[in-house]
Amino acid sequence: MTTRSEYDLLGNLNVPADAFYGIQTQRAANNFSITGVPISHFPELIKALAMVKAAAAHTNCEYGLLERTKADAIFDACQDLIQGHYHDQFIVDVIQGGAGTSTNMNANEVIANIALTKLGREKGDYQHLHPNDHVNRSQSTNDAYPTAACLGIQFAADSFIPVLSSLKASLEDKGKEFSNVLKMGRTQLQDAVPMTLGQEFDAFAVNLGEDIERIKEACTLLCEVNLGGTAIGTGINTPEGYAKKVVANLAELSGKPVVPATNLVEASSDMGAFVFFSGILKRLATKLSKMSNDLRLLSSGPRTGFGEIKLPEMQPGSSIMPGKVNPVIPEAMNQTAYQVIASDLAVTLAAEAGQLQLNAMEPMIIYNLLNSLKMLKEACEMLELRCIRGIDANADACLAHVENSIGIITALVPHIGYANSSRIARDALLSGTTVKTLILREKLLTEEQLNDLLKPENMIAPIPAKSAVQ
Structure with missing residues (x-):
């Protein structure tokens, strides 16, 4: 393999001649091989890093800290990354020591070398455009990297929210489709009171819809960034007013309403917004898992379980059981x-x-948040397309469970009293006789009254005010 030699404070190291990354990226690739997941696995992060670097180059040029020719070359290189080019050059493992320095330098070196080629120079000819002196001007890993993370997570959320919304819509569609399928509701896995299968799926939809709004709210916290704070938030090596100006340029470039943090020192060490966002994803994951548990229970069988719904058949289920x-x-x-x-x-x-x-553990935070968003997006698409849309109701099984249930006695409590209802329920359980048979046998209600009270529409919603008074 043809190589070129580059130099840093530790000495010389060979880098592939055609690589757009440089020596510090190569050292990091040699040092960190933990997850096997390179930065390129998360294009949203690369796009965000490029936007940070582009905003910085533009601002540095405005302050006279960067020649127009160099600034334009850096800006154009960043645009290439934003459009999805050269992402294969981001080779560093996402889990790394150094609080993200290796990720920042991977970006600085790739941008520098793309810019050099645009200027008609050779890769690695850093005397004309340097990764640190020019691409990283007025920045530190400690403000550029977390700012890019805030943007990258928002970009990932932007592509996830429509997927979650589509899943919600499919659940709502099933709620309408199953609106007339009467079934038994259950609490603690025991018969409770009747409901419709549509009500069950409507509840799933509402449950997920709540977290669409929570994700949007969490994104607003990620709009407060520490860019311009450089090393620890004091803004060392930046001109006065730089933080406000560079963040304004970043907002224009990214389309996100980012603003400088109220206190850049605090923002440089606090991970609160990331923790909050992670908590929202955990909340959503918990809901999705609970719903999946319900789907598995409701479809259990096909003959010895609940069998109230039928999931689409996706693949044979056993190597031994035909x-x-x-x-x-x-x-x-x-x-x-x-x-x-x-x-x-x-x-x-x-x-x-x-x-x-x-x-220093920011890489772990960023990796987990981006990975969780990616996994949830793929899993929700899978769940909607390969499961929810193809679910069928077993209306006969649902109705049979209702008719054979003791739980319908609850609907009769206002009419025959709790004591009678408890006794009837107990007798039905011990004798195997239906609730309807026992009530008619004891003449607690007429058949006409009983049939009216046990109509589906009278058991799945509050009693109308006039009837309740009577």
Whole structure:
């Protein structure tokens, strides 16, 4: 392999001649091989890094700190990254020591070398445009990296929210489709009172819809950034007013309403917004897993379980049991949720591990948040397309459960009293006789009254005011 030699404070090192990254990226790639997941796995982060660098180059030029020719070359190189080019040059493992320095330098070196080629220079000819002196001018990893993370997470959320909204809409569609399918509701896995299958799916939809709004709210916290604070938030090596100006330029470039943090020193060490966002993802994952549990229970059987719904058959379920089909899509959603919940703990511990003016564990935080968003997006698409849309109701099984249930006695309590209802329920359970038979046998209600009270529409909603008074 043809190489070029580059130099840093530790000495010389060979880098592939055609690589747009440089010596510090190569050292990091040699040092960190932990997850096997390179930065390029998260294009939103690369796009965000490029926007930070572009905003900085523009601002430095405005202050006269960077020649127009160099600033334009850097800006154009950043635009290439924003448009999705050269992402394969981001080779550093996402988990790394150094509080993100390796990620920042990977970006600085790639941008510098793209810019050099635009200026007609050779890669590595840093005397004409340097990764640190020019691309990283008026910045530190400690403000550029977390600012890019704030943007990258928002970009990832932007692509996830429509997926979650689509899943919600499909659940609402099933709620309408199943609105006339009467079934038994259950509490603690025991028969409770009747409801419709549509009400059950409507509840799923509302449950997820709440977290669409929570994710949007969490994104607003990520709009307060520490760019311009440089090393620890004091703004060393920046001109007066730089932080306000560079963030304004970043807002214009990114389309996100980012603003400078009220206190840049505090913002440089605090991971609170990331912890909050992670908590929202954990909350959503918990809901998705609970819903998947319900889908698996409701579809259990097909003959010896609940059997109230039928999930789409996606693949054979056993290497030994012929005809078996498993609920593999909800199971995969469960496992995704468990990983997201575990990632929230990792984020929490990493945030707590910060010391003094910086949190060196930022790479762990950023990796887990971006990975959780990616996993949830893929899993929600899978759940909607390969499961929810194809669910069918077993209306006969649902109705049979209602008619055979003791739980319908609850609807009769206002008419025959709690004591009578308790006795009838107990007798029905011990004798195997239906509730309707026992009530008619004891003449507690006429058949006409009983049939009216046990109409589906009278058991799945509050009693009309006039009837309740009577």
